[in-house]
Amino acid sequence: MLSAELIGMKFNKIDTITPFIGVLLLLFLWQRIATSGWVNPILLPTPIATLQTLTQIFLQPEKSLAVDLLATLRRTLQSFAIAASLGIPIGVLLGSSTRLYRSVEFAIDFCRSLPASTLIPLFLLFLGLNEANKIVAAAFSASLTIVFNSAYGVMNASKSRILAAKVMGANRWQIFKDVLLWESLPQTFVGLRSGISLALVYVIVAEMLAGADVGLGKRILDAQQVLNVKDMYASILMTGVLGYGLNLFFLVWQKRWVHWSGK
Numbered sequence: 712m713l714s715a716e717l718i719g720m721k722f723n724k725i726d727t728i729t730p731f732i733g734v735l736l737l738l739f740l741w742q743r744i745a746t747s748g749w750v751n752p753i754l755l756p757t758p759i760a761t762l763q764t765l766t767q768i769f770l771q772p773e774k775s776l777a778v779d780l781l782a783t784l785r786r787t788l789q790s791f792a793i794a795a796s797l798g799i800p801i802g803v804l805l806g807s808s809t810r811l812y813r814s815v816e817f818a819i820d821f822c823r824s825l826p827a828s829t830l831i832p833l834f835l836l837f838l839g840l841n842e843a844n845k846i847v848a849a850a851f852s853a854s855l856t857i858v859f860n861s862a863y864g865v866m867n868a869s870k871s872r873i874l875a876a877k878v879m880g881a882n883r884w885q886i887f888k889d890v891l892l893w894e895s896l897p898q899t900f901v902g903l904r905s906g907i908s909l910a911l912v913y914v915i916v917a918e919m920l921a922g923a924d925v926g927l928g929k930r931i932l933d934a935q936q937v938l939n940v941k942d943m944y945a946s947i948l949m950t951g952v953l954g955y956g957l958n959l960f961f962l963v964w965q966k967r968w969v970h971w972s973g974k
C-alpha cells in the first residue's frame with residue numbers, strides 16, 4: 712500500500728515538471744546556438760541577455776515595454792469582444808439550420824483562410840490610418856473562427872440527448888435552449904481560444920503595417936529597423952508570453968465551466 716502511494720507521489724512530481732521540459736529544451740538550444748559561433752552573436756543574443764533586456768525595458772520610465780504591452784492587450788481584447796459578441800450568436804443561428812450553414816460555408820471558409828497581411832490594406836483603404844482599422848481587422852478575422860466553431864458545435868450536438876429531450880416532450884425551442892446551446896459550449900470555447908489568438912496576431916500585424924504610436928508590433932518593427940536586436944527579441948518574447956497567457960486563461964475557464972464535456 713505504501714509503495715503504491717510512493718509511486719503515485721512520484722508520478723505526480725513527474726506530471727508537475729513535464730510542462731517545463733519543452734521550455735528548458737528550447738532555452739538550452741537557444742543558448743547553445745547563440746554561443747556556438749554558428750550565428751553572429753549580434754543577431755542572436757543569449758536567453759539571459761534577452762531576459763535582462765526584457766526586465767530593463769519593461770521598467771524603464773520612457774518607451775517602456777509595459778506601455779506597448781498594455782496597448783496591444785487593449786486592442787486585442789476590444790477586437791475579441793466584438794468578435795465574440797457577433798460570432799457566437801451568428802454561429803449558433805447558422806448551426807441550428809444545416810441548410811443555412813451550407814449556403815454560407817464557402818464564404819466563411821474562404822475569408823477564414825485569408826492571411827492577415829492581405830486584409831490589412833483593405834481595411835486601411837476603407838478606414839484609414841486610425842485606431843479603428845487595427846481593431847476591426849482583428850475582430851473580422853477572429854469572428855469567422857468563432858462563427859465556424861459555434862456552428863459546428865450546434866450541428867454536432869449529441870443525438871442521444873436530443874432524442875431524450877424529444878421523448879420527454881420538449882418542443883424545438885426547449886431543445887435549442889436546453890440541449891443545443893449547452894452541447895455547443897465545448898466547441899464554442901475552442902473557437903474563443905482560437906479567436907483570441909487570431910485577434911492578437913492581427914493586432915500585431917496591423918501595428919506593424921497600418922501605423923501605430925504604441926504597441927508590441929510597432930516596437931518589434933522599430934527595433935528591427937535600427938538593429939536593436941536585444942529589444943526586438945525581448946518584445947517578441949513578451950508577445951509570446953501574452954499569447955500563451957490569453958490562451959491559458961480561456962483553457963482554465965473552459966475546464967471550469969464546461970467540465971462535463973465529453974461525458
